[in-house]
Amino acid sequence: MAQSMLLYWSSGSPPCWRVMIALEEKQLQGYKHKHLSFDKNEHKCEEVKALNPRVQVPTFKHGDIVVNESFAACLYLESAFKSQGTRLIPDDPAEQALVYQRMFETNNLQQKMYDVAFYEWYVPEGERHESALKRNKESLIAELKLWDGYLEEMGKGSYLAGKNFTMADVVCFPVIVFFPRLHCPPERCPRLMEYYKMLKDRPSIKASWPPHWLEKPEGQDMLKNL
Amino acid sequence: MAQSMLLYWSSGSPPCWRVMIALEEKQLQGYKHKHLSFDKNEHKCEEVKALNPRVQVPTFKHGDIVVNESFAACLYLESAFKSQGTRLIPDDPAEQALVYQRMFETNNLQQKMYDVAFYEWYVPEGERHESALKRNKESLIAELKLWDGYLEEMGKGSYLAGKNFTMADVVCFPVIVFFPRLHCPPERCPRLMEYYKMLKDRPSIKASWPPHWLEKPEGQDMLKNL
Known part of the structure; x- marks a missing residue:
């Protein structure tokens, strides 16, 4: 297949x-x-x-x-491939609702991370403003706090939508990984950092790890001053 | 229920x-x-x-x-409520894939529409640039062309993902409706305008039409110069 x-x-x-x-x-x-x-x-x-x-x-x-x-x-x-490999969207309505909820919240985290880490890449030089970048940073800090709170509430060893690895983790992990890679201060999101460590060696994630990150494990420090 | x-x-x-x-x-x-x-x-x-x-x-x-x-x-x-009311996500894999595809492409159309129509609302006065708004407009025009092409390709009377009304229409119609309402020149997206006319009186859409639009059917002209 x-x-x-x-x-x-x-x-x-x-x-x-x-x-x-x-x-x-x-x-x-x-x-x-x-x-x-x-x-x-x-x-x-x-x-x-x-x-x-x-x-x-x-x-x-x-x-x-x-x-x-x-x-x-x-x-x-x-x-x-519902019955093949890991079941990524559970049948239980409450569990499923939470998986969908976190999946689509990921768009917020991704956009806000881009708006800070890749600000200079997205915004042409003559259109950049310290005030805009400052606002973007505040917005990202608040977003991280939200996600850290979700993990905190669910307890140690939890995935993003509960006790099992789900589609929420599939779509969100590749965004979360940018925080340690781009030197985000770990105190901005301690629970997310624990979550990152728990997942980084999962076989599906290890097998698909970006090859140019393997060659160059240290990323740039775009999130250092968050 | x-x-x-x-x-x-x-x-x-x-x-x-x-x-x-x-x-x-x-x-x-x-x-x-x-x-x-x-x-x-x-x-x-x-x-x-x-x-x-x-x-x-x-x-x-x-x-x-x-x-x-x-x-x-x-x-x-x-x-x-899978078996209740309209079936919004089909079982057939090819049909389903297209529904999902158009559903998530909607985020592009929505963001690009906001970036033009609500530019002044989102960007503080001191951070606005004609060059940015011009770029946003070009990007929106290209986006509209894409969607118009999708409808053109599927033929007259089609919904966004084929012959049936699906979740793609549910999530995208409330974005598409802004183009006629905010005076977008119809020649920018003639097929989307036909699609709009076909759907605007659908019972689910009529029943949920924004009440303040009923009171004030004429919107502002933020998309007039697109």
């Missing part, structure tokens, strides 16, 4: 990584894939363009089915 | 509206609800705060289950 899958991806991209974790968790190792370099702009290639009008990664194909949005690909994989 | 549901919402908010359309489609009329005014900052009230640490609407409760992110609430309702 995995042989009829093709993933175009780039190293270190949270949306790509979450699809890769989902593939691992659903025991779909052996899927075909093509690693494209962001730095060389390889993700803007004709192959991707042919499958994805947004010309971005991840671009994912399973047989004739193309599903490129990372959340969409993850939900599709869980639905198509 | 609907009697054990409680929705806090504000008029005209796309995230609130999509939960309301889902409730209508799933035949859950009769749910309890509380309309909070954005203008009066009512959505920052203690009742909402008690259920939603982000203190925002929608805030949604079903029995003891709280699920506030709009996409999460919509997926939860479909899952909990």
